[in-house]
Amino acid sequence: MSAFLPHGRHLLVDLHGIAAVRLTDTAAIEALLREAARVAGSTPVGGHFHTFGPGLGVTGVLLLQESHISIHTWPEHGFAALDVFMCGSARAERAVAHIEAALKPGETRRIEARRGLDPAAVLAR
Amino acid sequence: MSAFLPHGRHLLVDLHGIAAVRLTDTAAIEALLREAARVAGSTPVGGHFHTFGPGLGVTGVLLLQESHISIHTWPEHGFAALDVFMCGSARAERAVAHIEAALKPGETRRIEARRGLDPAAVLAR
Numbered sequence: 086m087s088a089f090l091p092h093g094r095h096l097l098v099d100l101h102g103i104a105a106v107r108l109t110d111t112a113a114i115e116a117l118l119r120e121a122a123r124v125a126g127s128t129p130v131g132g133h134f135h136t137f138g139p140g141l142g143v144t145g146v147l148l149l150q151e152s153h154i155s156i157h158t159w160p161e162h163g164f165a166a167l168d169v170f171m172c173g174s175a176r177a178e179r180a181v182a183h184i185e186a187a188l189k190p191g192e193t194r195r196i197e198a199r200r201g202l203d204p205a206a207v208l209a210r
Numbered sequence: 211m212s213a214f215l216p217h218g219r220h221l222l223v224d225l226h227g228i229a230a231v232r233l234t235d236t237a238a239i240e241a242l243l244r245e246a247a248r249v250a251g252s253t254p255v256g257g258h259f260h261t262f263g264p265g266l267g268v269t270g271v272l273l274l275q276e277s278h279i280s281i282h283t284w285p286e287h288g289f290a291a292l293d294v295f296m297c298g299s300a301r302a303e304r305a306v307a308h309i310e311a312a313l314k315p316g317e318t319r320r321i322e323a324r325r326g327l328d329p330a331a332v333l334a335r
Contacts, residue, residue, distance in 0.1 A: 093291075146280065164216045
């Protein structure tokens with residue numbers, strides 16, 4: 086990476102109680118992550134999405150200039166594990182909110198980590 | 211996902227003080243993540259790796275049956291942001307150790323999160 090300082094927010098979000106039908110459509114999940122990236126002000130540079138079979142889960146990632154969004158779904162448990170890592174001015178929390186609004190979980194648990202170098206130290210170099 | 215319970219460990223690892231030459235070779239970084247996946251006992255199902263240009267950083271992800279390994283590098287800052295999320299019996303810490311041994315950071319900072327449902331509750335259903 087070089088477009089942004091090596092500093093960002095990494096949100097790990099467990100989404101529980103989602104209707105299974107929202108967790109099995111690979112194309113819809115990819116479209117959702119792409120729209121979430123757009124809403125957050127980030128720029129995709131590639132990605133990969135994989136289905137485990139009809140009616141089964143989806144696993145996918147969208148790589149961004151600003152880092153990534155990944156999701157792994159378990160429709161049989163109504164569960165999705167999302168992580169959103171964004172550097173620069175992109176707004177990770179907006180991506181999370183967009184995905185939550187679409188998947189409509191009954192419960193959300195979130196962990197936030199600060200990643201990378203102290204921006205003040207980097208800028209002072 | 212369906213091969214594994216919706217439960218796993220997610221390691222966020224900041225690697226500081228790495229020689230820049232180890233952070234710019236996209237093919238080498240992909241090979242390193244694939245070898246780390248193997249060492250951890252996990253199975254890749256796809257991936258995507260992107261370079262920001264000659265001498266610049268690499269961003270990439272390896273999707274696994276057990277979730278994913280991602281890395282974002284900033285050679286100009288000697289920094290790499292790694293995350294390893296593995297479900298099932300795969301050993302995330304082995305993947306991290308393999309990558310650390312190859313990149314030789316001067317300092318490592320790690321956050322570990324437990325993701326997903328309580329395995330006992332899932333098995334009791």
